[in-house]
Amino acid sequence: MSRECMAVFEPDDGGWSASVPDLPGCYSDSETLAGAQASIREAIVFWLETAKKNGWPTPEPRSNAKLIAV
Numbered sequence: 001m002s003r004e005c006m007a008v009f010e011p012d013d014g015g016w017s018a019s020v021p022d023l024p025g026c027y028s029d030s031e032t033l034a035g036a037q038a039s040i041r042e043a044i045v046f047w048l049e050t051a052k053k054n055g056w057p058t059p060e061p062r063s064n065a066k067l068i069a070v
Contacts, residue, residue: 006063007040021063
């Protein structure tokens with residue numbers, strides 16, 4: 001299975017939190033940004049495997065991000 005998901009990373013109490021807007025409840029955190037990137041990838045894989053195993057629909061990617069200059 002190959003799929004891309006947008007993940008959002010935010011500093012959080014000395015560490016980093018990560019979420020995937022297109023996958024409800026898919027969150028992770030870590031002490032470092034690199035750790036958060038690795039753990040959210042694992043969370044995405046787990047989320048998708050669980051959905052498939054239970055016959056749940058998996059939403060198509062809809063979110064996107066853009067830096068806006070002001």
